[in-house]
Amino acid sequence: MPTRRRPVADAAALLLSDVEAVDRATARLRVLMRRLQDVQETPPWFAAVIDAHITAATIAAADLARAASCLRALSESRAPDGAKPEGTTVPPPLEHDRRLPE
16 A cells, blocks of 8 residues: 655655745845845835845745654654554644734
8 A cells, every 4th residue: 555655755855945945045135135235226115125025035934844844754754554643743833923024
């Protein structure tokens, strides 16, 4: 009987690669913000918009990493015969506030 171990582990790995992609994009936004912070032609709203995107990306990366961790734990807890894992598979509530700064 096939197990769900591999697809769950694959999903965890995919989420981790998404975390890396979001982290790279966040780093590029930080570089862009530093590069343009002293340029006169930069619109006054630019820094606030970039900061909001950096915040959102940081939260998204943390959420994806947490989901990947939960999926990896679920994958590792499944028995080879496909039996359900012991305990809960529901992650604890998120510890951060999902609202973005206004």
